[in-house]
Amino acid sequence: MTLDVQNTEPIRLTQYSHGAGCGCKIAPSVLEKMLHSDIPKPLFPNLLVGNESKDDAAVFDLGDGTCIISTTDFFMPIVDDAQTFGAIASVNAISDVYAMGGQPLMAIAILGWPISKIPAEVAREVLEGSRKVCEQAGIPLAGGHSIDCPEPVFGLAVTGKLNKENLKQNKTAQSGDLLYLTKPLGIGIVTTAQKKGIVQQKHYDLAVKTMLTLNVIGSRLGNLPYVHALTDVTGFGLLGHLSEVCEGSGLYAQISFESIPRFPFLKDYINQKSVPGGTTRNWDSYGHKVSRIGEFERAVLSDPQTSGGLLITVDPAFQKDFEAEMSRLGYTLRPFGSLRSAGKSLIEVHS
Incomplete structure (x- = not known):
């Protein structure tokens, strides 16, 4: 916990915000209304990924294969x-760069700070934490x-960058x-x-x-055609993110709840009403x-994740190859569902 440099009282950063992490994202249905526009969109042939598909990042083709x-x-x-x-x-x-199969190049900080409430030295610590992660990712x-x-x-x-x-x-x-999912749910x-x-601590x-684990594996996934x-x-x-995959691809999902990676201790917290407000907004x-x-x-499947894992779809003919490659990289992954061309609901959840 951070200390107030003037009176050494603990500063609890979460007390200064009405939301927390990705849980303060605008609900999908509201965001869709905000992004709607009747203005004709200009054509940019080199813009391979914009905001039409609700993807993780924009991608621009440089025309040389990168x-x-x-x-x-x-x-x-x-x-x-x-x-x-x-x-x-x-x-x-x-x-977001890893989720496109790419490699990050550099980062620019975005900082909003209540300078009359929290000392500037605390903001400096925030930036120090960012610098350490950027160094870990190999970028400035x-x-x-x-x-x-x-x-x-x-x-x-x-x-970031990638080969097209x-x-x-x-x-x-x-x-x-x-x-497949690379991190457990429940954040x-x-x-x-x-x-x-x-x-519990x-x-x-x-x-x-x-949350502190980089999804660097995404760069490796970009190299796998299956x-x-x-x-x-x-x-x-x-x-929410699986529905975007299904709708964007014109497919339906069947998933097994018991096979989905999640923290094993969530039920007790849910019984104590420890469910973020973003869960209800998501489900609605x-x-x-x-x-x-x-x-x-x-509560588990709609739980807002901050710095969550990668959701991966894999050609079933290459299941053994994929799981062996992930094991070599330190991940033990097993499928929790599959995609179909038709279904009763966009996402069918089985026990």
Whole structure:
């Protein structure tokens, strides 16, 4: 926890914000209304990925076989410690480049700070956490912009690159593809429990460790032709991001709840009403697209993830090759579902 440099009183960053991490994202249905425009869109033939497919980043074809990736992500504190907040926000932002199958090149900081409420030295710690993550990712924190803001906000604008043939999108899944997830669900539930003062330290530490893990594996996935689609799971929860994959690809999903990676201790926190507000907003936006499920399943599958894992679709003919490659890279992955050309609901959830 950060200390106030003037009176040594602990500064709990989460007390200065009304939302936390990716849980403060605008609900999918509301965002769709905001992005709608009747103005004809200009044609940019080299813009391979814009905002039409709700993908993780924009991609621009340079015409020489390579592409530039551009993305930005920022949010309010999800933890109280300043360095950890800066680090998590940075891991989360850089993930969008990995989710396109690319390699990050550099980052620019985005900082909003309530300078009359929180000392500037605390903001410096946020930036230090970001610098450490950027160094871990092998990129410079090359500059940025800051404003005086009512609530603390931090994130990055990240530029990346990839070979055009390695581009992965969220709308390119194919019927029969197997579904994989690289990080467990439950971040929002655990961090809400921390704000309520009921979380066990070992559970909180595991959630923080998960959020601090870079999705660097995405660069490797870009090289695998049997990986058909890729996206990261963040504020809309697994069901929200999976629905984008399904709708963009014209497919339906069948998933097994028991096979989905998740923290094993979530039920107790859910029973104590440790469910972030973003969960309800998420479900209200896309619940009609999902088969009937129980309250526990809904709380887990709609839970807003901050710095979540990568959602991967894989050609089933290459299941053994994919899982062996992931094992070699230190990941033990098993499919939790598959995609079909038809279904009763966009996403059917089975026990």
